[in-house]
Amino acid sequence: MKLIQLRMNDFRQFLGEAVIDFASDNNDMVTIIHGENGVGKTTILNAIHWCFYGVTLSDFEKSELLVNEEALKKEINTTAVEVQFLHNEAHFRIIRRYDQNAGESTVTGFRIEKGNNIPVNGMDAVIQRIIPVHMSPYFFFHGEGLNSLGSGVGRNSFREAIRAILGFNHADRALELLGSLKIKWQKAAAKLERLDAQGRAALEAEASATENIVAARDNYQESENQLDLVETRLQELNEEIASINISNVDKLVERRQKLEKRERVIPKGLASIDNQEIGLISKYGWSIYGYSTLKDSAKVLENFRTERKLPSEYNDRFVNSLLKEGVCICGTDLTVSPEARSKVEAMLAGASTSDQEDALTSAIGIAENIEDVSGLYTTRVTQLSAARQEIIEEQGSISRKLEEIKNRLSQVDHVRIAKLEADREDAKGLAGRLRDHKHLCKIALDNASKAREVAKRKKKAVVNEEELGIYQSRLDYIDRIVESMKNLIQVEELSARNEIEEIINERLAKYSRKDYYSEISEDFSFELKKQDGTPVAKSKGERALLNISFISALIQLAKSRCDSSHDYFVQGTVAPFVIDAPFGELDNKYRGAVAEFLPESTEQLIVLLSSSHWGKVVEDGLRDSTGKEYILVSESQIDPSAGKTLDEIVIGGIAHQCSRYGLPETKTVVELI
Amino acid sequence: MNDKDIEATIDLAIREILTVIRSSSTATSEVSGEQNMTSIETIINRKLSDVGIEE
Numbered sequence: 001m002k003l004i005q006l007r008m009n010d011f012r013q014f015l016g017e018a019v020i021d022f023a024s025d026n027n028d029m030v031t032i033i034h035g036e037n038g039v040g041k042t043t044i045l046n047a048i049h050w051c052f053y054g055v056t057l058s059d060f061e062k063s064e065l066l067v068n069e070e071a072l073k074k075e076i077n078t079t080a081v082e083v084q085f086l087h088n089e090a091h092f093r094i095i096r097r098y099d100q101n102a103g104e105s106t107v108t109g110f111r112i113e114k115g116n117n118i119p120v121n122g123m124d125a126v127i128q129r130i131i132p133v134h135m136s137p138y139f140f141f142h143g144e145g146l147n148s149l150g151s152g153v154g155r156n157s158f159r160e161a162i163r164a165i166l167g168f169n170h171a172d173r174a175l176e177l178l179g180s181l182k183i184k185w186q187k188a189a190a191k192l193e194r195l196d197a198q199g200r201a202a203l204e205a206e207a208s209a210t211e212n213i214v215a216a217r218d219n220y221q222e223s224e225n226q227l228d229l230v231e232t233r234l235q236e237l238n239e240e241i242a243s244i245n246i247s248n249v250d251k252l253v254e255r256r257q258k259l260e261k262r263e264r265v266i267p268k269g270l271a272s273i274d275n276q277e278i279g280l281i282s283k284y285g286w287s288i289y290g291y292s293t294l295k296d297s298a299k300v301l302e303n304f305r306t307e308r309k310l311p312s313e314y315n316d317r318f319v320n321s322l323l324k325e326g327v328c329i330c331g332t333d334l335t336v337s338p339e340a341r342s343k344v345e346a347m348l349a350g351a352s353t354s355d356q357e358d359a360l361t362s363a364i365g366i367a368e369n370i371e372d373v374s375g376l377y378t379t380r381v382t383q384l385s386a387a388r389q390e391i392i393e394e395q396g397s398i399s400r401k402l403e404e405i406k407n408r409l410s411q412v413d414h415v416r417i418a419k420l421e422a423d424r425e426d427a428k429g430l431a432g433r434l435r436d437h438k439h440l441c442k443i444a445l446d447n448a449s450k451a452r453e454v455a456k457r458k459k460k461a462v463v464n465e466e467e468l469g470i471y472q473s474r475l476d477y478i479d480r481i482v483e484s485m486k487n488l489i490q491v492e493e494l495s496a497r498n499e500i501e502e503i504i505n506e507r508l509a510k511y512s513r514k515d516y517y518s519e520i521s522e523d524f525s526f527e528l529k530k531q532d533g534t535p536v537a538k539s540k541g542e543r544a545l546l547n548i549s550f551i552s553a554l555i556q557l558a559k560s561r562c563d564s565s566h567d568y569f570v571q572g573t574v575a576p577f578v579i580d581a582p583f584g585e586l587d588n589k590y591r592g593a594v595a596e597f598l599p600e601s602t603e604q605l606i607v608l609l610s611s612s613h614w615g616k617v618v619e620d621g622l623r624d625s626t627g628k629e630y631i632l633v634s635e636s637q638i639d640p641s642a643g644k645t646l647d648e649i650v651i652g653g654i655a656h657q658c659s660r661y662g663l664p665e666t667k668t669v670v671e672l673i
Numbered sequence: 674m675n676d677k678d679i680e681a682t683i684d685l686a687i688r689e690i691l692t693v694i695r696s697s698s699t700a701t702s703e704v705s706g707e708q709n710m711t712s713i714e715t716i717i718n719r720k721l722s723d724v725g726i727e728e
Binding site: 167170171173174177178180181184470473474477478480481484485488 | 709713718
């Protein structure tokens with residue numbers, strides 16, 4: 001940034017308009033503003049600061065009283081300050097106005113392009129991006145505050161200033177965003193990990209279910225094989241018994257086989273009836289409860305409707321027809337009896353409408369429908385119950401017949417038959433147990449198959465190890481970027497610290513009377529040391545020299561970084577150095593030193609000086625770089641005969657008057673030398 | 674995954690991220706943090722893709 005012009009209107013000591021054009025050429029970049037105490041040097045420094053940030057510096061007294069006192073007498077209650085500046089080859093205008101009565105300020109901004117003013121929204125934010133307010137103390141500087149800087153006070157702000165100048169704020173912002181991105185990805189990964197844990201459980205469940213399926217299938221197969229063997233054996237026994245030539249035995253055996261065949265399908269018939277009953281209950285069971293709840297209400301509603309208690313004794317169509325025909329049901333002529341007509345008309349309010357009648361019919365219809373469903377359900381359940389009873393009776397009949405056949409066969413006195421019958425009974429018992437076992441194996445197989453299907457669905461929904469792996473890679477990568485960026489910042493910070501230290505020590509070597517050097521610690525405090533490393537108790541002048549060296553070195557560092565591109569952080573913040581009363585505590589030699597190195601350090605220097613700070617050494621140091629030079633002249637209404645002495649300052653061997661008396665207004669005037 | 678390849682992409686990623694941040698905050702315009710984060714996300718995913726980690 002380079003300041004081009006400051007324009008003040010009725011601002012503190014400056015009545016009306018006061019304009020200062022600043023030197024901004026690369027070679028003639030120093031603007032000197034001379035002024036004695038109280039005429040407005042500090043006001044100029046504060047005008048620039050206030051215009052940019054809306055606040056004055058902390059030591060600017062009565063900062064709420066900004067309007068010139070003479071202007072107030074003329075009932076002018078507002079003031080304005082305008083600063084024009086260049087930034088990155090763009091020309092800006094910022095104007096801040098203040099209404100002292102309201103205590104409010106407003107700011108407007110423009111970009112000047114080919115003579116046109118293009119409004120810039122959010123000018124405050126623009127300034128903050130060019131020179132953040134926390135940086136302003138290092139560029140808009142009150143020399144009398146020099147001794148409060150350095151060791152102890154403001155260490156962190158020095159560090160922050162250096163970081164901002166080096167452009168670390170971009171890296172800080174990047175680190176902040178990387179941190180946010182890391183959190184976002186951590187959350188996404190954590191979610192996937194949770195899902196993945198469920199997925200692993202699903203995988204385990206699937207594996208376990210598969211094992212169970214294999215085992216159940218083996219058991220089922222084994223049961224089936226054994227059952228085949230037993231049934232074959234049973235068949236053989238039947239055939240063998242039937243082959244024995246004893247009267248009716250073969251027929252008995254044949255009969256028994258048929259009965260047993262029928263006996264085996266009976267459980268299936270009973271299971272089928274059970275299933276049908278379950279289906280009926282789930283589908284229509286509600287109708288039993290619904291009907292028992294509604295039947296009385298439906299009956300009452302139907303009775304009310306029959307008796308025309310609901311929705312009304314008469315409907316609107318009937319009443320309207322009476323009105324239309326003009327005759328009441330009692331025969332009264334409604335056209336000649338207004339009273340009778342009014343009564344009939346009043347009936348309309350209580351008459352039922354077709355909507356009400358439809359609603360009632362619908363409610364009764366629903367209740368009747370539920371009754372139908374309930375009846376259907378009862379009928380079907382009764383039928384199933386009868387069918388079950390029939391099967392149970394058949395089962396009993398078969399059992400009795402089988403028992404009878406068994407008894408008849410056992411009465412045959414034949415050892416062989418008895419043996420065969422006994423074997424057959426064993427085989428039959430075994431076959432029954434095997435069938436039960438086979439049935440259980442089938443249930444186990446079905447359950448395991450269902451469990452595996454559920455596990456597969458869960459696994460499909462939640463397992464995404466590949467995606468989780470990608471998130472983990474991203475998080476590792478972010479960690480490495482953050483680590484590398486922090487290392488870079490650390491290296492740059494160290495390099496900057498060393499560079500500043502080197503600049504300060506070059507100046508100390510050149511200008512200090514003693515063989516001292518400065519050391520900047522990691523926390524950015526700096527102190528003066530003897531060559532053997534012993535800390536030195538600084539004099540006021542030495543401290544002031546050291547502090548102003550530090551600040552100017554800081555600005556020189558920023559300037560050097562603006563001039564050259566940088567791999568990572570490129571240019572940082574750089575601004576004009578506006579310094580008020582920089583030579584206060586310095587002796588003549590040190591004043592000459594500061595006047596010599598300040599122009600070398602900055603891109604633009606604006607120095608505000610009183611005559612007590614001005615002298616040959618300062619003039620020699622600044623002269624070659626000076627492009628503009630002003631005097632702030634104090635004009636006063638005081639009578640010249642009151643004995644006031646006239647202030648003078650000698651510049652370039654010529655005496656310039658700094659105060660005038662007996663004038664119509666009291667104000668400060670800016671005069672270009 | 675070659676560690677040297679990744680190291681090289683980290684260096685490039687840092688430069689690109691800082692360029693995004695710098696260009697997002699000029700005197701007269703400012704890009705939102707959300708947009709910057711999306712840009713950084715894109716840069717990282719692209720760099721990981723370069724070393725065969727991302728799709």
